[in-house]
Amino acid sequence: MNSTHRFLAFVAAAAVLAAAPASAASLYSTAAGPLGWDGEPQQTEKFSKTLPLPKGGSLDLSNISGDIVITGGAGDQVVIDAVKRGKSTEDLKLVQIEVASTATRVEVRTQYPRERRNVNVSVDYTVSVPRAAGVTVRTVSGNLNLATIDGELMADSVSGDVNVKAASRLESARSVSGTVTVASAASDGDISFASVSGDVKLSQVKARGIDASSVSGGVTLADVTCGRAKAKSVSGDIVFGGPLAKGGRYSLQSHSGNVTVLADGKTGFEVSAGTFSGEISSDLKIVSAFGGEPPADSPPGRHRGPGQRVRGSFGDGGAFLELNSFSGDVKIVTRPAELRK
């Protein structure tokens, strides 16, 4: 689309907006804003739009650069507030916020000129949605902060942190270079969490299955409830804490990080643990299933020495733990304080 077409599209969009009913109002305003990160004066342009979104509806928002805050609340409207930031009003005009809606879906796109690179404009969004609405949100460079969303939620950022709080139907939260932090989330199915260089930190997450991974970050699953968990990292630590389900399977694996499970000592489990050059230790008494260490009826404690594999069980062996680290330690602890060691 050349600049003429884009201008015409913009004019057409403006005409549509002008003719829109009162329930779908929008507003643009431009002003000189504060200094940018480089100390240069920054121009800003505000954008506002409100659209109806009935129960069962969803929001799909894509951004290139800028932070996004989405909060679920009462009502049946999507309220979009955005602020464009750039060095000049000309730059701001290059980036368009396009909003399309149907009866059950609101789609927000941040359009940058394809024929020009290095357009230094960011767009920060603050959006409120009906609490039950589904939300799909993606950004290339920016943080995502999402809270109190009860519809299906998917959140992806290439370069930025992803923070989710109180989401009852979370499907995925992922970043390449940011941290993924989730507090209080649930799903009837599986949830996937991933980062390449950041940490993945989950607390109070309840789902059928949880997949969490990072390459150089750690993976912490605290107070999670699930029947299947798979967590892995190449150089980060893995920590798992939560009730173990009877018949549940929990696979935790790191190459050079420690792998630690916080067990409540009430639920039985079978464990297969291994490390090439680290140590294996357990605060609970593991009864050996075959050969290797620890010997049958051994007391709790450390099992030192490289190249070890332990297979045994605690209690009724109802859950299965597969714990492996190449050069880190593998630990089963019963006190939360041990997680910080």
Add this chain to the structure above:
Amino acid sequence: MERHTSADPACGRFAALIHDRVDGALDAGAQQELDAHLASCAACRELLSDLDAIKRTAVDIPDLTPRSEVWTSLSARLAAEAAARPRPFWTGARVALAMAATLVVAVTSSVWLLRAPAPAAPADASAGAATEVIQSGGNLVQDVDEHLRIADEHYVKAIAGLEQVVKSGEGALDPALAATLQKNLGVIDQAITESREAIKTQPNSQLAQTSLFEALRQKVSLLEDTVALINVMRKGDQAGAAKILGGLSKS
């Protein structure tokens, strides 16, 4: 150099046709339609070129012909996984890599069962089947070692091909993002190096072998995601970049 700034909204549909062409599954009509589009779209020509490069790399990988009894247990697993797996980003190359990866996992599992003290009871039916396979062989240790060596070669070749594609297109990525990806590929390389060193000192270590193949698999996966990011960035579809994150869950 300004590259690949096509804004043709039809590119998404033609991407599917490009995949089919690379797989040799394009009919004459679609081929004609695609050729017409390629004539005017640099971004799609580049995508085709990249996929062809990956396919050539895959073709260079020698045929792997596991012993029939090994293949019997693997083929059922492969078929089930193939049926469950959604259409991947680059079908041809990824299927080849996935099959190599599945083979490695299965062969590595066999090594565990062969070399570890026998558990009281097999964990599941597939473990039992694998045990039978191993017990049926004569020079099974050598056979398994040979399979592992071939699987290792597959990974190394696949990684080399993907690295070539990444190297040629890395300029399309934001420098900070490219640096992050390179740093993390370095973290995986370190894991590969450490695992290889461990295997040298303890050739029969299951943990070292598992660690090596897991690291190789992760590297392939991260390189695949990097190439996918490069391709969407080249096409100017930056918003599409975030969609690539779906692959990260497999890293």
